Amino acid sequence: MSVTFELPESHRTHQEAVRQFCEEEVEPHVDAYEKEGTFPIEVVNRVAEAGFHGVQYSTDYDGLGLDYLSYAITIEEISRSWKLLAGTASIAGSLVGYPINEFGAEWQREEWLKKICSGTWIPALALTEPNAGSDAASLETTANRDGDEYVLDGQKVWTTNGSIADFLVVAARTGEGEDHNGVSLLGIPNPQSRDGITFVREIPCMEGDTAIETELRFDRVHIPAENVIGDRGRGFRYVMEGLDIGRIGTAAQGVGVAQAAFDASRQFADTREQFGQPIREFQGISFKLADMATEIEASRLLTYSAAAKRDRGARVTTEAAMAKTKATDVAMDVATEAVQIHGSRGYSKEYPVERHMRVAKGMQIYEGTNEINRLVIANRLYE
Ligand SMILES: Cc1cc2nc3c(=O)[nH]c(=O)nc-3n(C[C@H](O)[C@H](O)[C@H](O)COP(=O)(O)OP(=O)(O)OC[C@H]3O[C@@H](n4cnc5c(N)ncnc54)[C@H](O)[C@@H]3O)c2cc1C
Known part of the structure; x- marks a missing residue:
């Protein structure tokens, strides 16, 4: 009996379509935006309009109506071209889209999810706070009920695209409650355009100026009570479920970045000659x-x-x-070796591999650091 791990035909077709889109609509713009250090909103919008945020x-909510495996393939291919865009697509498709789709009211899916899937809205998730990072359940931001509204007060950091x-x-x-039971999503x-929301600053980060990592403040922000997603007090569980999908997305980002770093290295090793031969002929490089x-x-x-198992409803x-930890650690290792294979050129900003190395580091930190993900795995070893 032969065993094959090849993608089904339908998924290969989707993969080829996303690859072609990225080659035509994304890759021609990367260098210019990275050089300028500006957020590529026009390119992000094009990715969203193609349906890749949902x-x-x-299709009732303007999504593509495909499966989680297609989601992973999409994020991987976008990341191979430009991780920045894959991160934005993954947030829309998992951390924000998932709780609304699974637990939100029908009107929230009609009004909010539709705008996210169609690309009308770029969304963001504000979970992390100065005193609540890995221990996210200890967050301090409050939303106190006042008649038909909640009044929001607090501070958030590292809200991507905030x-x-x-x-x-x-x-x-x-x-x-004082623990994770007392958290809701709004x-x-x-x-x-809302009173009381201050965009305090953009946090300068290793990914460079194209990335937007925001510090936010909420001072008596009035939110209609109906804007709570799902049940009050269950928000932390919703975030954790959304993170299962987000981690598949981050794993896919890792695979895409690693593939891009490998492709560049394979080509470079074939054309760069030293000691009268292409460097790929040295075993130290080919290994x-x-x-x-x-x-x-x-x-x-x-x-x-992981994506296919989720498609089976588990x-x-x-x-x-496991996928997130492995793929992002591999992305970091592969990108570091890619810089080494490129020698001094790898260390310059004139070749893409230094960017791959910088963005791979971020992936080991967000969506749960890889230490926290190892904790998640370890805690389930004896169940
Ligand atoms: C590029 C980027 C984008 C991000 N985007 C978002 C976003 O959109 N929305 C959002 O809400 N947040 C976002 N974050 C925040 C991210 O989720 C947190 O940075 C992350 O959860 C870790 O929290 P921390 O930075 O406070 O580190 P800390 O929790 O302070 O951890 C510091 C170190 O201690 C380790 N550590 C902590 N606890 C344990 C433990 N129990 N066992 C072993 N080691 C431990 C960590 O692994 C880490 O190495 C983003 C972060 C980055 C870097």
Whole structure:
């Protein structure tokens, strides 16, 4: 009996379509934006309009109506061209889109999810706070009930795309308990025009000036009570479920970045000559390439496997954590070796591999650091 791990025909077709889109609509713009250091809103909008912010959501809500495996493939291909755009697509498709799709009211899916899937809105998730990072359940932002409204007070950091977002999902304490049981999710359309929301600063980060990482303050922001997503006090559980999907997305980002770093290295090693021969003919280089290719394939299989299991309706907390940890550690290792293979050129900003190395580091930190993901895996080993 032969065993094959190839993608089904339908998924290969989708993969080719996303690849072609990225080659035509994304790659021609990367260098200019990275040089300028500006957020590429026009390119992000094009990706969103192509449906890549809502791949696995129903066509009823302007999604593509595909599955989680297609979501993973989409994020991987976008990341291979430009990780910045894959991160934005993954947030829309998982951390923000998932709780609304799974637990939100029908009107929230009609009004909010539709705008996210169609690309009308760029969304953001505000969970992390100065005193609540890995221990996210200890967050201090409060949303106190006042008649038909909640009044939101607090501070958030590292909200990706926070200052340009058309829609924020904010995790806040609504009083049901001191621990994770007291957290709810609130949706805030058009945050930029709302009284009491201050975009304090953009946090300069290793990814460079194209990335938008925001610090936010909420001072007595009035939110209609109906904007709570799902049940009050269950928001932390919703975030954790959304993170299962987000971690598949981050794993796919890792695979895409690693593949891009490998592709650049393979080509460079073929054309760069020293001692009268292409450097790929030195075993010290060819073994690096062999290890890179092997590790990327292992990461891809873990990522696809987690997505396919989710498509069968199962919870994938362990599998998503494994895929995220492996694929982002591999992305970091592969990108570091890619810089080494490129020698001094790899260290310059004139070749893409230094960017791959910088963005890979971020992926080991967000959506749960890889230490926290190892904790998630370890905690389930004896269940
Ligand atoms: C590029 C980027 C984008 C991000 N985007 C968003 C976003 O859109 N929305 C959002 O809400 N947040 C976002 N974050 C925040 C991110 O989720 C947090 O940075 C992350 O959860 C870690 O929190 P922290 O930075 O406070 O680190 P800390 O929790 O302070 O951790 C510091 C170190 O201690 C380790 N550590 C902590 N606890 C344990 C433990 N129990 N066992 C072992 N080691 C431990 C960590 O692994 C880390 O190495 C983003 C972060 C980055 C870098």
